[in-house]
Amino acid sequence: QEDIAAAFVVVPTEDARADPPGTGAPKVEQEDEKPAEGSILEVIAVAAQPPPPEAEPELAVVPVVPDPPAEFTASLVKAGSGEKIGLRLELFENSTAYIAEVEDDPTTLASKHNAATPEHLRICKGFYIVSANGKTTNAEISSLLKSSTVGQVDLVIRRPTTKSASFKKNGLPLGLMLKYDKNGDTLLVMDVDASGAVSVADANVRLGDRITAVNSTRGSVAAMLDELKDSDKLDLAIMRL
Helix, strand or coil: CHHHHHCCCCECCHHHHHCCCCCCCCECCCCCCCCCCCCHHHHHHHHCCCCCCCCCCCCCCCCCCCCCCCEEEEEEEECCCCCCCCEEEECCCCCCEEEEEECCCCCCHHHHHHHCCCHHHCCCCCCEEEEECCECCHHHHHHHHHCCCCEEEEEEEECCEEEEEEEECCCCCCCEEEECCCCCCCEEEEEECCCCHHHHCCCCCCCCCEEEEECCEECCHHHHHHHHHHCCEEEEEEEEC
């Protein structure tokens, strides 16, 4: 009992001192316990705070690219008699003027037009000129483009569609009459023989089509002609006006 009494110090409270003996209850004085820094109580209090609001994501601005028109007008203005148009054309009889090359020369009228024009309205290789200042024949278009007369030339340009044709000759002649520029890279279909391999196979080849590749061979007229002659199975890439 003496050991137990020594372990505690009983201190009367102010109220107990004021009370008569025997009426006041002794109280054990204790220090207020505070949670240590970083205690579980403090962590819980921090975790209970609402998270900051999330910033709304910025919306990406996607530019609207118009679909390329099947036909458009390119206006070229000749300011001097020495200015060049800058186009090499294939002008076969009974065919539409074909743009075989746009010269890589920034001083030509075609290059100036392309530099100042959106991509979908530029003059490109493989397009066709269907009229120039209202003239529609190849002779008239050629004459106008070669003229040294100063003024504006309005070219109506038409872009082709791409097609394909796959067939076997099965021992038959090809049945196509072709025209081409030996320095060019396309074969123009001028006629389709009803008894040839193309017609018998009902292949998707028409008068006026331009063959741009034969079995993945492209860029050389001579190489494409050899492929047409030597191969039985043919896969043709075609441009159609």
